[in-house]
Amino acid sequence: xxxxxxVVDVQRDFCEGGVLxxxxxLSLLEPLCRFVDAARxxxxxxxxxxxWHPANHSSFQTQxxxxxxxxxxxxSGAELMPPLSAELGDLVIHKGVSxxxxxxxxxxxxELAEKLAGLAISDVAVCGIATEYCVxxxxxxxxxxxxxxxxxxxxxxxxxxxxxxxxxxxxxARRIACKDSSEWLQFRD
Numbered sequence: 001x002x003x004x005x006x007v008v009d010v011q012r013d014f015c016e017g018g019v020l021x022x023x024x025x026l027s028l029l030e031p032l033c034r035f036v037d038a039a040r041x042x043x044x045x046x047x048x049x050x051x052w053h054p055a056n057h058s059s060f061q062t063q064x065x066x067x068x069x070x071x072x073x074x075x076s077g078a079e080l081m082p083p084l085s086a087e088l089g090d091l092v093i094h095k096g097v098s099x100x101x102x103x104x105x106x107x108x109x110x111e112l113a114e115k116l117a118g119l120a121i122s123d124v125a126v127c128g129i130a131t132e133y134c135v136x137x138x139x140x141x142x143x144x145x146x147x148x149x150x151x152x153x154x155x156x157x158x159x160x161x162x163x164x165x166x167x168x169x170x171x172x173a174r175r176i177a178c179k180d181s182s183e184w185l186q187f188r189d
Contacts, residue, residue: 002045002119002120002121002122002123003043003044003045003121003122003123003124003125004044004045004046004047004116004119004121004123004124004125005035005036005039005044005045005046005047005124005125005127006047006049006106006112006124006125006126006127006128006138006142007032007036007046007047007048007049007084007127007128008049008106008126008127008128008129008134008135008138009049009050009051009071009128009129009130009134010025010028010029010032010048010080010081010084010128010129011050011051011071011077011078011079011080011081011129012076012077012078012079012080012081013051013070013071013077013078014051014070014071014081014129014130015029015081015129018070018077019068019069019070019077020067020068020070020071020159022129022130022131022157022158022159023157023158023159023160023161024157024161025081025129025157028129028155028156028157029081029083029084031154031155031181032084032127032128032155033083033084035127035152035155035181035185036084038185039125039185040087040089042185044125044185045089045090045091045116045119045121046086046087046089046090046091047090047091047092047093047106047112047116048080048084048086048090048091048092048093049093049094049095049106049110049112049128049134049138050071050078050080050092050093050094050095051070051071051078051095051096051103051134052071052073052078052094052095052096052097053070053071053072053073053078053096053097053103054072054073054097054098054099055069055072055073056099057072057096057099057103058099058100058101059096059102059103071096073094073097091112091115093106093110093111093112093115094110095108095109095110096108097109104133104134104136104137104138105134105137105138105140105141106134106138106141106142107138107141107142107145108137108141113145116145116147121147122146122147122148123147123148123150124142124147124148124149124150125149125150125151125152125181125184126138126139126142126149126150126151126152127151127152127155127156127181128155128156128157129156129157130157130158130159131156131157131158131159131163131164131167132158132159132160132163132164132167133159135151135156135167136167136170136171139151139171139176140171140174140176143174143175143176148177149176149177150176150177150178150179150184151168151171151176151177151178151179152179152180152181152184153168153178153179153180154180154181155181
C-alpha cells in the first residue's frame with residue numbers, strides 16, 4: 001500500500017500577517033516542516049494544495065463573495081509559507097482556478113484523484129489550513145474517492161478554533177480517522 005501526505009493551503013495569505021489568516025498558524029510551521037521531511041524519508045508522496053485564484057474570483061467580496069481577495073495566482077500571498085517548500089518529486093495542486101466555485105477541496109476540479117490513483121496511493125493523511133474549510137473539504141472528497149483518510153489533528157489550524165471539535169466529530173462520523181501525526185507515520189516506516 002502506498003501513501004501520501006496532503007498539505008492543504010499553507011500559504012502566506014492564510015498565515016499570520018496574511019489577508020485571510022487562520023489562528024495560530026506560525027506555531028504550525030516548524031512541526032509541519034519536520035513532519036513533511038519525515039514523511040518524505042518514510043516514502044510518502046507529498047502533495048501541496050494551493051488556492052490559485054484568478055483576480056476576479058467569484059468568492060471575493062469585490063465579486064459578491066464572502067472573502068477578501070486572497071491567494072491570487074502568481075502573487076506572493078499564494079506562495080507556500082516559508083520555510084515550507086515543495087521539492088522535486090512533490091506534487092503541487094492548484095485549486096480554485098476557475099472563476100466560479102469555492103475551490104475548497106484539493107480534489108475539486110483538479111487532477112489530484114487521478115494522480116494519486118496513477119501512483120497506486122490508497123492511504124492519505126491530510127493536514128494544513130483551514131480546518132473548517134479546505135482541510136475538511138479535502139478530507140471528505142478524498143474519502144468519497146475511496147481513499148483511506150486520516151486528518152492529522154496536531155497539524156491543522158482553523159479560522160475559528162472553537163469549530164475544530166465539531167469538524168473532527170463530523171469527519172469521524174464519516175469514518176475519517178483523526179490522529180496525531182506521530183500515530184499516522186509510525187505505522188508506515
